[in-house]
Amino acid sequence: MSKENFFLRLLVWRIKHISNRNFVLLLSIIIGIFSGLAAVTLKEAVHFIQNLLTAGFDSAYANYYYFAYPLIGILVTVLLAKYVFREAFGHGVTGVLYAITRKSSNISRSKTYSNLIGSAITVGFGGSVGLEAPIVVTGSAIGSNIGRLVHLQSKKRALLIGCGTAAAISAIFNSPVAGVIFSIEVILIDVSINAFIPLLIASVTGSLTSLLLLGDEILFSFKLEDPFSAGDTPYYLFLGIFCGLVSVYFTRITYIIENFMQKVRRESSRAIVGGISLGLIIFVFPPIYGEGYDFIKLLLSGQEQDIYDNSLFFQRLGNIPFLLIFIFGLIIIKPVAAAITISSGGNGGIFAPSLFIGAVTGFFFAKAVNSLGFFGEISLSNFTLVGMCGLMSGILHAPLTAIFLIAELTSGYTLFVPLMLVSALSYSTILYFEKYSLYTKSLVKKGYLNPDDRDLQVLSQIDIKKLLETDLLTVRPDASLGDLVKLVRVSKRNIFPVVSEKGELVGIITLDDIRKIMFDQHAQDQTLVSSLMHAPPDKIATDESMQNVMRKFENTGAWNLPVLENGQYIGLISKSRIFNAYRNRLMQQRQEY
Numbered sequence: 001m002s003k004e005n006f007f008l009r010l011l012v013w014r015i016k017h018i019s020n021r022n023f024v025l026l027l028s029i030i031i032g033i034f035s036g037l038a039a040v041t042l043k044e045a046v047h048f049i050q051n052l053l054t055a056g057f058d059s060a061y062a063n064y065y066y067f068a069y070p071l072i073g074i075l076v077t078v079l080l081a082k083y084v085f086r087e088a089f090g091h092g093v094t095g096v097l098y099a100i101t102r103k104s105s106n107i108s109r110s111k112t113y114s115n116l117i118g119s120a121i122t123v124g125f126g127g128s129v130g131l132e133a134p135i136v137v138t139g140s141a142i143g144s145n146i147g148r149l150v151h152l153q154s155k156k157r158a159l160l161i162g163c164g165t166a167a168a169i170s171a172i173f174n175s176p177v178a179g180v181i182f183s184i185e186v187i188l189i190d191v192s193i194n195a196f197i198p199l200l201i202a203s204v205t206g207s208l209t210s211l212l213l214l215g216d217e218i219l220f221s222f223k224l225e226d227p228f229s230a231g232d233t234p235y236y237l238f239l240g241i242f243c244g245l246v247s248v249y250f251t252r253i254t255y256i257i258e259n260f261m262q263k264v265r266r267e268s269s270r271a272i273v274g275g276i277s278l279g280l281i282i283f284v285f286p287p288i289y290g291e292g293y294d295f296i297k298l299l300l301s302g303q304e305q306d307i308y309d310n311s312l313f314f315q316r317l318g319n320i321p322f323l324l325i326f327i328f329g330l331i332i333i334k335p336v337a338a339a340i341t342i343s344s345g346g347n348g349g350i351f352a353p354s355l356f357i358g359a360v361t362g363f364f365f366a367k368a369v370n371s372l373g374f375f376g377e378i379s380l381s382n383f384t385l386v387g388m389c390g391l392m393s394g395i396l397h398a399p400l401t402a403i404f405l406i407a408e409l410t411s412g413y414t415l416f417v418p419l420m421l422v423s424a425l426s427y428s429t430i431l432y433f434e435k436y437s438l439y440t441k442s443l444v445k446k447g448y449l450n451p452d453d454r455d456l457q458v459l460s461q462i463d464i465k466k467l468l469e470t471d472l473l474t475v476r477p478d479a480s481l482g483d484l485v486k487l488v489r490v491s492k493r494n495i496f497p498v499v500s501e502k503g504e505l506v507g508i509i510t511l512d513d514i515r516k517i518m519f520d521q522h523a524q525d526q527t528l529v530s531s532l533m534h535a536p537p538d539k540i541a542t543d544e545s546m547q548n549v550m551r552k553f554e555n556t557g558a559w560n561l562p563v564l565e566n567g568q569y570i571g572l573i574s575k576s577r578i579f580n581a582y583r584n585r586l587m588q589q590r591q592e593y
Contacts, residue, residue, distance in 0.1 A: 039206065480528060504569065561573055
C-alpha cells in the first residue's frame with residue numbers, strides 16, 4: 001500500500017470517527033509540541049552563536065569585532081534568502097497576516113525552517129532585533145501546513161496558525177496566557193469563543209515542551225521585591241504618556257529608515273550599508289548587540305556598574321548625569337538599529353526591541369526622578385518592568401498582551417494596576433498619532449486588511465482572480481462587423497472585449513452597440529470593430545484591493561468591468577459574482593470553528 005493511499009484512508013477514518021472539533025484539539029497539541037521544539041531550537045542556536053563570538057571579550061575595553069559581526073550576519077542572511085530560500089524575510093508577522101487575509105491561510109512550507117535559520121544567524125551575529133517574530137512565523141507555518149496536509153478549510157487553517165503563534169510565544173517566555181492573548185490580539189482577525197480552547201491547549205503544550213527541554217531557562221524572569229505604592233500613581237501616569245511618545249518615535253523612525261534603505265536598489269549593497277552602520281552603532285552602544293535581554297536583566301537587578309561593559313565609556317562608571325545621557329542614547333538609537341537590521345535584509349522582529357526600549361525607558365524615567373531628589377525614591381525595577389509593558393503596548397498595539405506578559409514574567413500580579421494604567425495610556429497616546437501598528441499599516445494601506453470595518457474585512461478576503469469570468473469571446477479592432485456577428489452567433493455573452501495582437505484591451509463592444517446594424521450586409525462588410533467599440537467605464541488590476549474595486553463599480557454604475565494583469569486583458573469581473581462571494585464569506589464567518 002502506497003503512503004498516499006494509507007494517508008487517504010487515515011483521513012477517511014478520521015472523518016468517520018473523530019469530530020472536527022476534537023480533531024482540531026488534537027492538532028493543537030501537535031502544533032504546540034512542534035512550535036515549542038522550534039522555539040527551543042532557535043533560542044539555543046542563537047545563544048550558542050553569541051557565546052561563541054563574544055565569550056572572550058574583556059568587559060573593560062571596547063571590542064572592534066562589533067564592527068564586523070553584524071555585517072557578516074546580515075550578508076549571510078541575505079545570501080541565504082536570495083539563493084537558498086528564494087524569499088525575502090521582511091516583517092514576519094505582517095506576512096502571516098497577509099497569508100490569512102489574502103492567501104486563504106496558506107503559508108509556504110519553507111517558512112517552517114527558513115526563519116529559524118535566518119534569525120539565528122542575524123541575531124547571533126548581533127542583529128538588533130528579536131526572535132519572537134521569526135518563531136511566530138515558524139509556528140504559524142507549522143499550523144498552516146498541518147492544516148493543509150489534513151485538508152482543513154481556510155478558516156480552520158487560520159485557527160491553527162493562531163495555535164502555532166500562541167505556542168511559539170508561550171514557549172519563548174514561558175507565558176501561556178500572553179501567548180493566547182497575542183494570538184487573538186494580533187494574529188486572528190475574527191475569533192469565536194470556541195477558538196479559545198485550541199489556542200489554550202497549543203499554548204500550554206508549547207510552554208510545557210520548552211520547560212521539559214530547558215527547565216526554567218527562559219529568556220528572562222524577575223521576582224518582584226519592591227511592592228506597588230499607590231503614591232507612585234502620578235509617576236506612572238507620566239510614564240504611560242512618555243512610553244506612548246517613545247512608541248510614536250519608534251514607529252516613525254522605522255518607516256524613515258526603511259524608506260531610506262529601499263533607495264539602495266541592490267540587495268548586496270543594502271546589506272553592506274546596513275551591516276556597516278549597525279556595526280558602528282553597536283561599537284558605540286554595545287547593549288544594542290542582539291536581542292538585549294541580558295542588558296534588561298542588568299537593569300532589573302540594579303547592576304549599574306555593568307552597563308558600560310565592552311564600551312568606550314567604561315571609565316564613566318558612577319557618573320549619574322552621563323549614565324542618564326547614555327541610557328537616553330539607547331532609547332534614541334535602538335529603533336534605528338532595529339530598523340536597519342530588518343530593512344538591510346536581516347531576519348528578526350520588533351517584539352524584543354520594544355521590550356528593550358521599554359525597559360530602558362522605564363529605567364531612565366525612574367533614575368531621572370530619583371536623581372532630582374525632590375520627590376523621594378521610586379522603584380527602579382518596578383518602573384523598568386512597567387516601561388516594558390508600556391512600549392510593547394504602544395509599538396505592537398497589543399495592550400492586553402503587554403499586561404499579561406509582564407505579569408507572567410514576574411510570576412505575580414503585584415504590578416497589575418500600574419501595568420494596566422501605563423498600557424492604556426501608552427496605547428491611547430500612540431493611537432492619536434498612529435492608528436495602525438507596524439504589523440498592519442502596510443496591509444491596511446493596500447486594502448488587504450480592514451480591522452475597523454467588518455464588511456471591508458470580509459471584502460478584503462475575496463480574491464479577484466477567483467471571480468474572473470473568462471468565457472467572453474474577444475475580437476480584434478481591425479476585424480469587420482461581419483466577423484463580430486459570427487462571434488455573436490456562438491457566444492453566450494453579450495459583451496465582447498476588443499483586444500490587440502499584444503493582448504492589450506483597447507475597447508469594449510456590447511450587443512446593444514450593434515443591434516441596429518448587425519444584420520445590414522453592407523455594414524457587415526464595410527464597418528470595422530474599431531469604429532464601433534467604446535472605452536470601458538473603468539479597468540481593474542488583479543492586485544487592486546476589493547475596496548477599490550467596489551468603489552469603481554459605485555462610481556461608474558457599471559455591472560461588469562474588465563480585469564488586466566500587467567496591462568494584458570485576462571477576463572471580466574461582475575458585481576453579481578462579488579456579491580455572491582461576499583455572501584458566501586459572511587456565511588463562513590458565521591460558522592463555528
